[in-house]
Amino acid sequence: MLEDKNEKRTSLAELGEFGLINYLTDAIKLKHKSSIKGVGDDAAVLDFKGKQVLLTTDLLIEGIHFDLSYMPLKHLGYKAVMVNLSDVYAMNGTPTQITVSLAVSNRFPLEAIEELYSGIHLACKLYNIDLVGGDTSSSTKGLLINITALGEAKKDEIVYRNGAKVNDLLVVTGDLGAAYLGLQVLEREKQVFQANPNAQPELDNYTYLVERQLKPEARKDIPVLLKELGVKPTSMIDISDGLSSEIIHICKQSEVGCNLYENKIPLDPQVISTCEEFNMDSTTIALSGGEDYELLFTIDTEDYPKIKGNPNLTVIGHITEKNEGMHLITRANQKVELTAQGWNAMAK
Amino acid sequence: MLEDKNEKRTSLAELGEFGLINYLTDAIKLKHKSSIKGVGDDAAVLDFKGKQVLLTTDLLIEGIHFDLSYMPLKHLGYKAVMVNLSDVYAMNGTPTQITVSLAVSNRFPLEAIEELYSGIHLACKLYNIDLVGGDTSSSTKGLLINITALGEAKKDEIVYRNGAKVNDLLVVTGDLGAAYLGLQVLEREKQVFQANPNAQPELDNYTYLVERQLKPEARKDIPVLLKELGVKPTSMIDISDGLSSEIIHICKQSEVGCNLYENKIPLDPQVISTCEEFNMDSTTIALSGGEDYELLFTIDTEDYPKIKGNPNLTVIGHITEKNEGMHLITRANQKVELTAQGWNAMAK
Numbered sequence: 001m002l003e004d005k006n007e008k009r010t011s012l013a014e015l016g017e018f019g020l021i022n023y024l025t026d027a028i029k030l031k032h033k034s035s036i037k038g039v040g041d042d043a044a045v046l047d048f049k050g051k052q053v054l055l056t057t058d059l060l061i062e063g064i065h066f067d068l069s070y071m072p073l074k075h076l077g078y079k080a081v082m083v084n085l086s087d088v089y090a091m092n093g094t095p096t097q098i099t100v101s102l103a104v105s106n107r108f109p110l111e112a113i114e115e116l117y118s119g120i121h122l123a124c125k126l127y128n129i130d131l132v133g134g135d136t137s138s139s140t141k142g143l144l145i146n147i148t149a150l151g152e153a154k155k156d157e158i159v160y161r162n163g164a165k166v167n168d169l170l171v172v173t174g175d176l177g178a179a180y181l182g183l184q185v186l187e188r189e190k191q192v193f194q195a196n197p198n199a200q201p202e203l204d205n206y207t208y209l210v211e212r213q214l215k216p217e218a219r220k221d222i223p224v225l226l227k228e229l230g231v232k233p234t235s236m237i238d239i240s241d242g243l244s245s246e247i248i249h250i251c252k253q254s255e256v257g258c259n260l261y262e263n264k265i266p267l268d269p270q271v272i273s274t275c276e277e278f279n280m281d282s283t284t285i286a287l288s289g290g291e292d293y294e295l296l297f298t299i300d301t302e303d304y305p306k307i308k309g310n311p312n313l314t315v316i317g318h319i320t321e322k323n324e325g326m327h328l329i330t331r332a333n334q335k336v337e338l339t340a341q342g343w344n345a346m347a348k
Numbered sequence: 349m350l351e352d353k354n355e356k357r358t359s360l361a362e363l364g365e366f367g368l369i370n371y372l373t374d375a376i377k378l379k380h381k382s383s384i385k386g387v388g389d390d391a392a393v394l395d396f397k398g399k400q401v402l403l404t405t406d407l408l409i410e411g412i413h414f415d416l417s418y419m420p421l422k423h424l425g426y427k428a429v430m431v432n433l434s435d436v437y438a439m440n441g442t443p444t445q446i447t448v449s450l451a452v453s454n455r456f457p458l459e460a461i462e463e464l465y466s467g468i469h470l471a472c473k474l475y476n477i478d479l480v481g482g483d484t485s486s487s488t489k490g491l492l493i494n495i496t497a498l499g500e501a502k503k504d505e506i507v508y509r510n511g512a513k514v515n516d517l518l519v520v521t522g523d524l525g526a527a528y529l530g531l532q533v534l535e536r537e538k539q540v541f542q543a544n545p546n547a548q549p550e551l552d553n554y555t556y557l558v559e560r561q562l563k564p565e566a567r568k569d570i571p572v573l574l575k576e577l578g579v580k581p582t583s584m585i586d587i588s589d590g591l592s593s594e595i596i597h598i599c600k601q602s603e604v605g606c607n608l609y610e611n612k613i614p615l616d617p618q619v620i621s622t623c624e625e626f627n628m629d630s631t632t633i634a635l636s637g638g639e640d641y642e643l644l645f646t647i648d649t650e651d652y653p654k655i656k657g658n659p660n661l662t663v664i665g666h667i668t669e670k671n672e673g674m675h676l677i678t679r680a681n682q683k684v685e686l687t688a689q690g691w692n693a694m695a696k
Contacts, residue, residue, distance in 0.1 A: 036400065040601070041509050042438035042586055043404035043499065050398050052384065056391035057481055057496060059449040063488040090390035101407040101494045133405055135494075140411040146449045146483070146494040148405060151391065161389050238390055253388070 009109035012138070020110070020136055024117055028131055032096045034152065035130040044132035046097060046150065052158060054095075054151035056087035062142035070186040073112055075214045077119025080145045083240070085127055086218040086293045088151035090238035092159040094223070095151040097132045098124070103139035116145075127220055157232070159297070164235040164254035168298040170317040171233075171307065173219050175266040176243055177282060180289025181274050182206065182213030208270045216293045222312070229306045233297035244287040245340045246296050247317075248326060254298075257324040260317035260338065263331050287328070287338075357457035360486070368458070368484055372465050376479055380444045382500060383478040392480035394445060394498065400506060402443075402499035404435035410490035418534040421460055423562045425467025428493045431588070433475055434566040434641045436499035438586035440507040442571070443499040445480045446472070450494075451487035464493075475568055505580070507645070512583040512602035516646040518665040519581075519655065521567050523614040524591055525630060528637025529622050530554065530561030556618045564641045570660070577654045581645035592635040593688045594644050595665075596674060602646075605672040608665035608686065611679050635676070635686075 012020060025039040037045040046053075060066060060080050068076070081098060088095040100120060104113060124131055129149075189201045203210055219238075226233065235254055237246045243265070251258050265286045275282040298319055299307065307313050317329075326338040360368060373387040385393040394401075408414060408428050416424070429446060436443040448468060452461060472479055477497075537549040551558055567586075574581065583602055585594045591613070599606050613634045623630040646667055647655065655661050665677075674686040 037508065042435040042584075043402040043441070043497075045439070045506060046401040046403060047503070048396060048401065053394040053396065053401065053498075054391040055394060055445070055447065055481060055496075055498065057447045057449050057483055057494075059451055059483040059485050059494065061451055061485055061487055064451075064486055087390040091393070093391070097403070099403065099405045099496060101405050103407060103409055103412075103492065133403060135405055135407045137407050137409055138412055139409055139492075141489040144451065144487075144492065146405075146407065148403075148447060148496045149391075150401075150403065155395070158393060160385065236390075 008111055010111060011106070012104065012108065012110055012113070013106060015110060020113070023110070024113070025131070030130045030132070031128060032130050034096055035132055038130060038132040039134070044097070044099070046132070048152050051152040052155050054088050054091050054093045054153060054158075055148070056084055057146065057148040058083045059144065059146045061144045067190070068143070069190055071214060073115035074119035074122075076145075077116040078123045079214070079216055080147050081120055081123035081127070081129070082216050082218045082293060084147045084149035085129070085220070086238040086240065088149055089219055089223055090236050090295055091151070091153065092157055092223050092226070092233065092236060093151040093153035095127065095129055095149050097130045097150045099132060099148045100134040101136070101146040102134065103137045103144045105139045105141055105143070108143065127218070159233045159236040161235050161237050161250050162253040164250050164256050164298040164319050165300070166256060166319055166321055167301055168234050168319040169301060169304060169315050170247070170258060170260065170296070170298055170319065171313050172239070172243070172266065172294055172296050172316050173222055173312055174292070174294040175268045175271070176239065176292050176294060177271045177285035177289045178209045178212035178268050179216060179291035180285055181271055181278070182209035182211070183291070184278060185209055185274070186213065206270065206274060208268055209274060213291065216291065218293055219295050222295050225312060229310075231299055231303045231306050233299055236295060236297035239292045239294045239296055240290060242288040242290040243296065244338050248338060248340055250296065250298065251326050254319075255322050257320040257322050258317055258326050259320055260328050262328055264314060264316040266314045356459055358459060359454070360452065360456065360458055360461070361454060363458060368461070371458070372461070373479070378478045378480070379476060380478050382444050383480055386478060386480040387482070392445070392447070394480070396500050399500040400503050402436050402439050402441045402501060403496070404432055405494065405496040406431045407492065407494045409492045415538070416491070417538055419562060421463035422467035422470070425464040426471045427562070427564055428495050429468055429471035429475070429477070430564050430566045430641060432495045432497035433477070433568070434586040434588065436497055437567055437571055438584050438643055439499070439501065440505055440571050440574070440581065440584060441499040441501035443475065443477055443497050445478045445498045447480060447496045448482040448493065449484075450482065451485045451492045453487045453489055453491070456491065475566070507581045507584040509583050509585050509598050510601040512598050512604050512646040512667050513648070514604060514667055514669055515649055516582050516667040517649060517652060517663050518595070518606060518608065518644070518646055518667065519661050520587070520591070520614065520642055520644050520664050521570055521660055522640070522642040523616045523619065524587065524634035524640050524642065525619045525637045526557045526560040526616050527564060527639035528633055529619055529626070530557035530559070531639070532626060533557055533622070534561060554618065554622060556616055557622060561639065564639065566641055567643050570643050573660060577658070579647055579651045579654050581647055584643060584645035587640045587642045587644055588638060590636040590638045591644065592686050596686060596688055598644065598646065599674050602667075603670050605668040605670050606665055606674050607668055608676050610676055612662060612664040614662045
C-alpha cells in the first residue's frame with residue numbers, strides 16, 4: 001500500500017498504442033499445435049483439428065471487481081486469466097488460448113502495465129495457454145481487462161450444466177468461502193491503513209484466505225483427475241458466485257431438485273476461526289461468498305466408489321425430483337430453501 | 349441530441365445482472381452449424397469440423413472511441429460488430445460467432461441497453477452471426493463494449509498480411525476518407541449545438557460521410573467476389589487506421605516496399621467537395637483518416653485481367669523491393685515517403 005517515490009515511470013502516451021502492443025507481445029512464443037498464428041494480423045488463426053471449441057469471456061473493472069489499493073497488478077493479471085480458465089475446466093475441457101483487451105487511464109505508467117502482464121504471462125506459462133490477440137486502449141477512468149479464453153475438448157467429453165439426474169451425487173472440489181473472507185480481511189486492513197497510514201497490515205493469521213482472494217488457482221487438475229478415475233460428471237459448473245447460486249443453475253437447467261447437507265460443506269480451519277472472529281456464519285459465507293473457483297459437479301451413484309476418499313472431492317448432497325425443490329439440510333436437520341442470494345442464517 | 353423527457357426508464361439495478369442477461373439473450377436463436385451451444389453455460393461450445401478458426405477482439409470506450417452526443421446507441425452496437433467482422437473478412441474468412449462484453453454506468457436505463465443490443469442483433473442478422481456469449485457489468489463511468497468475433501476458413505483460403513511479393517498490385521475496395529470527414533462534420537454540428545441549443549443540424553450535404561461514420565458496413569461481399577473471380581490475394585488487411593498505416597503493415601510484414609499513386613486513390617465526390625469546404629487535403633484524409641473498414645490487398649499481376657474494370661476494386665499502386673522503400677507518388681510526380689501518421693501535405 002506504500003508508494004515507492006523512486007519507481008521508474010515511462011508514460012504510455014510516449015510509447016503509443018502500437019509501441020505498447022509490440023512491447024507486450026514481442027516475447028510471446030506459441031506452444032499449442034492449435035495456435036497457427038497469434039498476435040500480428042487482423043485475426044489470430046487456430047486449428048482445433050475436429051475437436052470442439054469452448055469460448056468464454058469475462059470483464060473485470062477497477063472499482064467494481066477489484067481494488068488496486070490491496071490487489072497487486074501482477075495478481076490482478078493472474079486472477080483475470082484464472083477466472084476465464086475456470087469456465088473452460090467447468091466444461092471438462094482444456095483451455096488453449098486467450099485474448100486480452102486492456103483499457104488504462106494515463107495515471108498508469110508502462111511499468112504498471114508490465115506488472116499486470118507479468119501476471120498474465122505467468123498464468124499462461126503455468127496453465128499452458130497461448131496469448132494470441134487483444135486490444136489496448138486508453139480509458140477515461142481506471143483500468144479494465146476483458147479476457148476471452150478458448151479451449152478444446154472431444155465432443156463426448158464436454159460436460160454441460162443441464163445433465164444432472166435424480167439420485168446423482170452433488171460433489172464439490174477443494175473448500176469454500178475462503179476467498180470471500182480474504183476480501184473482508186483486506187477491506188478491514190485498508191480501513192485501518194486509511195485511519196493510520198503508519199499501521200502495518202496484520203495478515204499472518206489469514207494467509208490462506210488472502211491467497212485465495214488475491215491469487216486463486218483454476219482447477220486444471222480436476223478434468224485430468226476425473227479422466228484418470230474414469231468418471232464423467234453428468235453436469236458441472238464453476239463456483240464463482242457462491243455455492244448456492246451455482247447449485248441453483250445446475251438444478252434449473254437440469255430440471256431437478258436437490259438436498260445439500262450443511263455439515264458436508266468443506267471449510268478450511270482458517271475459514272471457521274475467522275468466521276468466529278468476524279461473527280459471521282460459515283455456511284452463509286460458503287453459500288454466498290463467491291470467487292472460490294472450485295468446481296461443482298454431479299455424478300451417477302454408480303461412480304461413487306471411484307471418487308470415495310479422494311481428498312480433492314467432497315460429496316455434499318444429492319439430486320432429487322424437481323417438485324421436491326432445492327434445499328439445504330441444516331445441522332439441526334431442518335430443511336431450508338436455497339436462494340440465489342444464499343441462505344442467510346443471521347437474517348432469520 | 350434532444351432528450352425525450354417522457355422516455356421510459358427501467359433501472360438496471362432493479363433488473364440485476366442475471367435479469368439483464370436473461371432479458372438480452374432470451375430471443376437468441378443459433379443459426380450456424382458450428383454453434384453447438386450459445387449463452388447459458390460456463391462457455392459456448394463450437395464445432396468448426398476441421399476448418400481453421402479466426403479470432404479477433406476490439407474494445408470501444410465512451411469518450412475515447414465514440415461520443416454518445418451524436419452516436420445513437422443502436423448505431424454504436426451495429427458499428428461495434430462491424431469493426432470485428434471487418435477483421436475476419438480481412439483474413440478472407442467468414443465470421444460466424446461473437447461474444448459481447450458490456451459495462452454500463454447506472455446513468456443508462458434498460459431502454460438504452462435495448463437500443464444498443466438492437467444494433468448488435470441487426471448486425472448479427474444481416475451478417476449471419478450467432479451471439480454466443482458475453483459478460484455484463486456495471487461501470488464506474490460511461491459505457492464500454494468489448495466484442496470478440498470468431499470466423500472460419502479453409503486452411504488454404506486464409507490470407508495473411510505477410511504474403512505480398514515484388515510486382516504485386518496494390519488494390520483497395522470502395523472509397524476512402526469519408527468516415528473521418530463524417531466525424532469532422534458531426535463534431536462541427538455538436539459545437540454549433542452547444543453554442544445554440546435551438547440550432548438544427550445541417551447534414552443534408554454530408555449524408556454519405558455521416559453514414560460512413562455512424563453506420564459502417566464490413567465488406568462481406570469481397571471474400572465472396574474474390575472467390576467468384578478466382579483471385580486469392582497474396583496479402584490482405586482491413587483499413588481501420590488509414591490507408592498509409594495499413595500499407596506500411598503489409599510492406600513491413602511482407603518485407604517489401606511499394607509505390608502508391610495519389611491520383612489512383614478512390615474518393616467519393618462528397619469527400620472532395622467537403623475537403624474543399626473544410627480546407628483539408630483529400631489525400632491526407634484518405635491516408636490518415638481511418639475507420640473506412642474497406643479492404644486493402646495485393647494480387648499477382650497475372651490476376652489483373654480478372655479484377656480489371658470491377659467497380660468495387662481499384663488498383664492504387666504496386667509492390668517493390670524492400671530497399672526501394674514505401675512511397676506515395678504525387679499528382680506532381682514527386683516521390684514522398686509514407687509514414688504511419690500519413691503524409692501531411694499541409695505541413696510541408
